Amino acid sequence: VESLADLCADAKQSLTRPFKSVPVGSRILQVLPIAGGKGLSDAGFRVTFGVHRTEEEFVRTSLTLPHPFDLASSVPDEILDILGFTLIKGPLAVMRHRLDTLTKWRKWSEELRDAERLLHSRLHPDVERIAAKKNLSLLRRVAEDLGWSDSTIVDDIEGGFALVGEAKVTGIFELDPKPAAMTIAELLDHAKFVRPALWGKVSGAKAREDDQELWDITCSEAGDRGWLHGPYDWDQLQQMFGSEWVPVRDLRTLRSQVNAVNQAWSVMERISLRALDELTWACMAIMRACISKGEIFFRKSDGSTVSGPLHAYWAQDRTRCEPVVKTTDLRAAHKQFAICPRQQRVCVVTPVTLKDPADGKAKGFVCRVLPFGALASVGQFNRFSRLWQRILWELNLAASSYFDDFPAAEVRALASNHDASVKAALHLFGVDWADDKDLPFAQQADVLGVTLDASDVSRGVVRVMNKRERARDIASSIQRVLENMVALIHASRLALAQIRRLAEARHRHVLTPLEISAFENLRARMLSGRPREIPIRLGGGRTYVFTDGACDKNDNGFSCAIGGVLYRVLPSGAYERRAFGCYLDEAVVSTWAGAGKRHLIGPTELYAVVAARGVWKRFLDNERAIFFVDHSGVLSAMIKGSSRDDVWRSLLLHYEHFDAECPTIPWFARVPSKSNPGDGPSRSEWRFPVFGSFHQDDLQCFISGKALLQTGRR
Template sequence: ILEIVASLLSSSPVDILRLMKIAFMRVLNQVAASLGWPDEALHDELVRGFRITGLQDASGVFGLDPRPASGTKEDLLKQSKHLRPALWAKIKGAPLDSLGRELWDITYAEYRDKSWLEEPRTFSQLEQLMPEGWVPTRRFPVVQHDKLRPIDDLTECGTNGACSTLDKLDLRALDETVFTAMLIMRCLESRCFALRLDDGRVLRGRVHPYWLQHPDRACVLVKTVDLKSAYKQLALHPDDRRFSVISLKDPADDEPKGFLCWVLPFGSIASVGHFNRVARLVQRIFHEMKLLAANYFDDYPLLEVAELSQNADRCAKAVLELFGFTWAKDKDEAFSPCTDLLGVRAGRLAMPDIRWIERAHHDVKLDDLDKNVFRMLASRVASGKPRVLTASTSAARALVFTDGACEGEEGNQQLTIGGVLYFWTGRAWFTRWFSGFVPAELASSWRAAGKRHLIGPTELYAVIVARHVWSRFLDNTRSMFFIDHAGVLSSCIKGTSRDSEWRKLFLAFEKIDSSSPSLTWYARVPSQSNPSDSPSRGSSDFPTFGSVTCDVASCPIAKCSLRAVVSEVGEKGVVP
């Protein structure tokens, strides 16, 4: 590092920044090696620059999800001979409005003030500079929270199509942060802890009286440390700069100009993976520093008890500065009991529609179901109650089993459902159950939609009815739903389905769940082990725990009671 610092005296400003970055990266590499970090290629790429075309090797940090390229970068260079003038003409033909002028000012500042880009060049200048070929990347503006954000379209120009990726990113920051906060609260409530480690050992102990005597010291606080212009802190490999020539119209002469890029462009699928590799290493270093840190792209949610919060804040920022990363001072806030953490997660049912509309290249006409889905989303965002998670160790828990049955010939099937609830009050178990026939009007609507096999919607309908009938037990409660139909289980986990009839059922579920959401986990149960198979087929012979109550099932869609399948209460197999 001293040798690098000594060479700064005779270097240009751009070279100084590069040499300083190398010094920081050498320190980062030594720390990564000491931690046994699996991404051994990261250091070389940090120094030389990251590629955005070709095969991106697996990092060893994430799981695998191979996504092959649609072509090679050699193919892209051949196609660029005809693609360049077409994209250039498209940029020239687009009208220049106030957003376009602001976009130019932001882009020019990236060259003049930040050294992220080279000087603007004309088409002929770029042709002379790169006679082997280059690809113009159209830059367009997106306004977010009254702020203009430049987006580089690397899909339109074909660069993303020439990139293959192997890593599957896992984004668990919100879950990890909430779980950690609840774990701390449980330990404080029980005054002891028992944590199972990865190697199977159990870490046991008691909470120190220092925290128990003054509860305000142990108040759980949260904040987020945000990296500033995250992708722009990582260099683009020199050989791949030709595949991302940032291009937009110059207001001075109304002609397109192109900027060669020094840093990772925002809009490259490779940029996402490369940045997250770096971000996870930083998170690992945070953990080594005993910081309770999660990671979501360029955000690091931090948890800490009040007494140690200032120390945690300073420590996290010191780590970032040590390795040459810039954090967003303008967004920085103190630790607090309440914070805007990673935005809002709401309306799983609407999200596939939003993504589909976003990708569509034509006008999209919404049907009545789509409109209802978006009304539900708007309602939950505007006035929905916040989700409450109970950290208490004595909180109630519910185990729900559902099943459906279709008996008889096609077109004249008898559709029945059943459900069994095992509920833990905190002191004792009790059992509730129901059975019922699917309303004729609902079955007719499924057949009218062209469905021949009705077991799928029947099984899903059983889940909806169970959530409706047992709302007073499931509202704001931890619950596990056990389902023996693979398709229904998969759709419940995702919270949606491509099938319009199934989506109608999920819309009914969201309406029930919106006021007092249940914290639900969905799991598979083999049909032979499913106790709700019995009531769905007209039997009350299934295992029970504690007192037993038979509930009258009702339909949240047709607004009617369901005729019970079980006509007589038989003997139940009681489990001691």
């Protein structure tokens, strides 16, 4: 483009008139000056345009898409390789690979024995007290052999992890920088005022019944376990650290604004935790192979595939390759890793202050280990957690990572070998695990707070449900909240995602009718909600839903309408099409406007999604479906299942009611207005890609119960 003046665009950077072959409505995505000439713009500009697909182009392309859940879009390629190797190569190849890998690592450990002994002799005493059992030389050798991108993880284990300052960019998580709110120097300056105030508060506190018990527990953590050292009085701490130490009354207050240690930590990466999705999908993949006894086919993130025939050993007896699951839990996971000794003076966990029952004086204990509640502890521990997951993958173990839990799926015939391989690796690397919590592999097991049931191989269904005892406890807590009509901090953490904000409250909160309804809905689900059933067969075909909302001002306020189109691709390849278009109840719209809203397009777009879930319930119950929505805020709200806006939360609650008995497996995606077939029905224009005929559905307002007036006729 010679001059930007040649481009006519509106405030949204959409062309208002065509430019050469680029049509009206195309978006200007990027403008870069071309190098050359005397000035930046003398040589013109390179402009990138985004040209919208037509409705028919968008729909035809969309109808070829499988549901992302069936594409293993959230499953690491390594797990796909492991499952493929197991199912295609058979049990002997898997056991031989695991044995060979462990044998190689044991040989390396023997070769590194002297180096390991020398290394531990050179560690700082506080670090050595925590890392004494770790085989750090072997861990480094294996990490290097695997080409692990977090190249400094073993260095940080040996030197102790930082709690304040700036996190490292490791390359194992998505980059998402969040700068610290204060520097380390500002944290220490802030501590000048906190230190005497908190110490004085502890010194003047009245004795409590549990003081001796708390003191004994803390002393055992300092003595036998070595997690803390102390106790020290005020003068001793001043002598150790000068004026540079930050006290806390309780480790749980690490999150509080008063201590501010988390505000002095810069986060560089976002940690994604998809363990339950990965585990569920792995069970489905194994179950599908178990039932079909045919070709194994997985598509990886780069487009390459893992494919081959199911091994004869599995095909001969289906029970051999039925999926089983279990979780390996690390013991006191954070406390297996030391913090940097230099930061013991500046981190908020130094010291934990309480009174010595013997003399009634305040004492402090200095922490050696990653403290629970510190923002840095989360990232630092997950660095090790992901390395440990990678080590398990190298053993051909389909394990996921969720902080200190490592749930895994396996075929029944290899369960014992899997378990033995994990335990051998834990012992070899010196990683402590909770053997008292260890349970054998089973088709139904409690993992990550839920019960996963992969026992119904005959029907080809994997079920996910709330743990019974946890569901009863949550329901009981909710009942107490409802009886009091008041949410306390600890109780509100148990509520729905829509009212999580109550967890941040520092006072008693009287529940609103909307919040009461949300609590009641959660309680009902805890007591009688059906398990989420995920069938491995797609018997009903593929379902796609497009929705849209239209909102215009008029003399009486607002006129709001919605539209929706449903396409079903049946197993035969035929299409089924349904659509709706109607005006919203004026009383409902007036209520929204009366709530102080200046723009109603958001609630209208969200109403359309909820209406589609209700009117097409029989097509969506227990089915996979892809929803295309025409509003970024609505897309975010549907993915999160929550919103801070009361009107939006009330609409989301209606969606949950429609979805409660037979939940769909949805995937929400964005569709531009110019490509959205739902746009026409919302504006009385029933022209959209039909591919034959369609059925027009009537709607009843799920809020007022009134029949809604159609926007037009065919």
